[in-house]
Amino acid sequence: MEAPQYVAARVQQALAEDARTHELGIRVDIRGDQLFLRGEVSGFEQRERIGQVAKESVPDLHVHNEINVVEAPRPGEDEHLD
Structure with a gap:
């Protein structure tokens, strides 16, 4: 059986x-037969694509997609800080 850190890598x-993801900022954690994806992306579609690529990479693990979707301000829109 492959070591968890190698599977995560x-x-x-x-x-x-x-080509669907080109994602570098996602943390991958393995616990037994569970794989956890954590991080932030700017859209629901990207979150789903990341989950799909992860499932294709390790079809024998149960993938938990815990990635948060954060809305990025649109260009030209003022960012309001409270």
Whole structure:
């Protein structure tokens, strides 16, 4: 059985190299047969694509997509800080 850190590294490499995601900022944690994706992205579609690429990379693990979607301000829109 492959060590968890190698599985996590393989998933992170897939997320970075896959044309659908090109994602570098996602944390991948493995616990037993569970894989956890954590981080932030700017859209629901990107979140779903990351989950899909991870599932394709490790089909034998149960993927928990815990990535948060944060709304990025649109260009030209003032950012309001409270």
